Amino acid sequence: MQFLLAGAFATLLTVCAAASHKHVVPTFGHRRNANGDVVNMLEEEFFQPSKFPIHPSSSQASVKVSTSKFLIKDGEDITVSWENAADVHEQDMIATYCPVNTTLDDYLDFHFVNVSSSWKQGRGSFSLKLFNMRQAYRFAYLRFAGDKYSVLGWSELVGVEQAEILHVHLSLTNDVTEMRIVWTDSQPAGHVAYSESPVLAVGNTLEIATRVHTYSNEDMCDEPANQKRAIYFREIGSIHEGVLVNLKPDTRYYYRIDNGLKTKVGTFRSSPRPSINRTVEFAAFGDMGVLFSPVYWANPGASATAQRLVEEVKDKLELVVHFGDISYAVGHGYIWEQYGWLMSSYAASIPVMVGVGNHEYDHRKPAPSGTDVSGVVGGGFHPSWGNLGSDSHGECGVPTVNRYFGPGNGNKVFWYSFDYALIHFVMISTEHDYLPGSVQRKWLEEDLASVDRKVFPWVILMTHRPMYANETSELSDDKVAVHEREIFEDVLMKYKVNLMFSAHYHSYMRSCPISNFKCQEPGTAPVHIVVGTAGAGLEKASSAFTSEWIVAHGIEFGFSRGTANSTHLHVDWKSSVTPGKVLDSVDIPLWKD
Numbered sequence: 001m002q003f004l005l006a007g008a009f010a011t012l013l014t015v016c017a018a019a020s021h022k023h024v025v026p027t028f029g030h031r032r033n034a035n036g037d038v039v040n041m042l043e044e045e046f047f048q049p050s051k052f053p054i055h056p057s058s059s060q061a062s063v064k065v066s067t068s069k070f071l072i073k074d075g076e077d078i079t080v081s082w083e084n085a086a087d088v089h090e091q092d093m094i095a096t097y098c099p100v101n102t103t104l105d106d107y108l109d110f111h112f113v114n115v116s117s118s119w120k121q122g123r124g125s126f127s128l129k130l131f132n133m134r135q136a137y138r139f140a141y142l143r144f145a146g147d148k149y150s151v152l153g154w155s156e157l158v159g160v161e162q163a164e165i166l167h168v169h170l171s172l173t174n175d176v177t178e179m180r181i182v183w184t185d186s187q188p189a190g191h192v193a194y195s196e197s198p199v200l201a202v203g204n205t206l207e208i209a210t211r212v213h214t215y216s217n218e219d220m221c222d223e224p225a226n227q228k229r230a231i232y233f234r235e236i237g238s239i240h241e242g243v244l245v246n247l248k249p250d251t252r253y254y255y256r257i258d259n260g261l262k263t264k265v266g267t268f269r270s271s272p273r274p275s276i277n278r279t280v281e282f283a284a285f286g287d288m289g290v291l292f293s294p295v296y297w298a299n300p301g302a303s304a305t306a307q308r309l310v311e312e313v314k315d316k317l318e319l320v321v322h323f324g325d326i327s328y329a330v331g332h333g334y335i336w337e338q339y340g341w342l343m344s345s346y347a348a349s350i351p352v353m354v355g356v357g358n359h360e361y362d363h364r365k366p367a368p369s370g371t372d373v374s375g376v377v378g379g380g381f382h383p384s385w386g387n388l389g390s391d392s393h394g395e396c397g398v399p400t401v402n403r404y405f406g407p408g409n410g411n412k413v414f415w416y417s418f419d420y421a422l423i424h425f426v427m428i429s430t431e432h433d434y435l436p437g438s439v440q441r442k443w444l445e446e447d448l449a450s451v452d453r454k455v456f457p458w459v460i461l462m463t464h465r466p467m468y469a470n471e472t473s474e475l476s477d478d479k480v481a482v483h484e485r486e487i488f489e490d491v492l493m494k495y496k497v498n499l500m501f502s503a504h505y506h507s508y509m510r511s512c513p514i515s516n517f518k519c520q521e522p523g524t525a526p527v528h529i530v531v532g533t534a535g536a537g538l539e540k541a542s543s544a545f546t547s548e549w550i551v552a553h554g555i556e557f558g559f560s561r562g563t564a565n566s567t568h569l570h571v572d573w574k575s576s577v578t579p580g581k582v583l584d585s586v587d588i589p590l591w592k593d
Helices: 302-313 333-347 398-403 439-449 475-494
Strands: 002-005 064-067 076-083 093-097 109-112 124-130 138-144 149-154 166-171 179-185 191-195 206-209 211-213 238-244 252-258 263-269 280-285 319-323 352-355 416-420 423-427 458-462 499-502 508-511 527-531 550-555 558-564 568-575 582-589
Touching: 064 138, 064 149, 166 263, 166 333, 166 352, 179 252, 191 238, 206 238, 280 302, 280 527, 302 333, 302 558, 319 423, 319 499, 333 352, 333 398, 352 423, 423 439, 439 475, 508 582, 527 558, 527 568, 527 582, 550 582
Parallel strands: 280 319, 319 352, 423 458, 458 499, 499 527
Antiparallel strands: 002 550, 064 076, 076 124, 093 109, 093 138, 138 149, 166 179, 179 238, 191 206, 191 252, 211 238, 252 263, 280 558, 416 423, 508 527, 508 550, 558 568, 568 582
């Protein structure tokens, strides 16, 4: 880890400059190169259909391919084995097919046979995690022949549990007597029963029916997100969304999801009423993704952060805010499936509120209807000073806005606000127009002006792109930050925002209370915290510049953990790698009158 902290206004040593983090989309099986780096789908030549054509089985097909299971649940591990292969080449491969009724060159992933130490003997095995994408799997042995492949053997089908209830997550509305619940499955209808009693019996429960929707490749703005291939767009199934109503505030509830064929139970605590006497425990981060090892929870990355959040839920954590760059699917549908599984480990128990980053939304090609899911006509927000390109790879917010929900008082997940006890949280989008006179800017100022600071003494603003950051390896991002400060830093000061969270840089940075690049007296300016360390690949090296306003900086997987009471807002940066380890801390006082 690279971490420097010394006193109130620490000076950072300059680390030798190097290229910043490179965006990586893992393969379905999260394959790694010989050096241990994750294979990047954006650079993988074997997924170009015309590169290595595949010929079907012939009379010489003789390799036996088998699996350790014939039916799997979501996120279940499986072992794939083969034997009786002769004249083995190190580029022979075991290809994963899902769906199975597709062309031979439309595989979902592959593993070279040399993944197994016994490959030269014509046999071997490897393990991987499979996900319930509502379609069966099958594996094939492909023989390398210079410029093509031939199929030498098939496994039996590996089915997925039908109607399994997947990706359960909770989120807030703007009513403390409500809680939104969302899940995915293959069924056309669903119901949720809920009660204060863990015994969900007839007569002691409330029940709601869910609204069901989906989306298609035709909703996307561009390739590759709109391509129907195993590695790109995948059929979503049914997305169920419902609002549990008539809840008693700040009360433990139990719920049972029922889709007609399967049930799933869970528990949560309802939202508290506005109260200056209520302590709030929350987590905050951006830039998560899905990176995990073959052994779940075993390595740093998104899975480690998810595991820490599961533990934090047991230690009073009651709310998560995630400000953009959520799954990093960028058009690869299987990533959204894997992220839904990962997120549900904690999000089925506490509400999670998300915003968008460049990798969920940025696009240049207009949506098929001409207006994208955020209501923008044309190809999005592209100011002359910005570097807002096509980072969603054609998604233009479609998967995000269909899978996740805002509270309903702004613009879907793009910008909104909500109250939680004594905190007013505001999520805005730096991927949309925030210039004076824009729809978002007008909404933001009206929202902040409406806050009763006697009831909500803490105002926390969340964006994806930071206003202050100390990474100089991305000069185009620095230029955006300069304009962000010029455009609306005055809004933060005018409405006395206590804390601004952001991400985008895959590192951690905390400022002093700051305005116009100058440290201010505590309680007279916002503190800025960049926490883009939740799981996406960290900065390889940092050219962090020296400045008196930078109090702390670090490069390690972690997340912010906040505790707010009537007098102080305490924020830790906690390690995802080492349970319980606090890497940085700050106490933010109330804004002075």
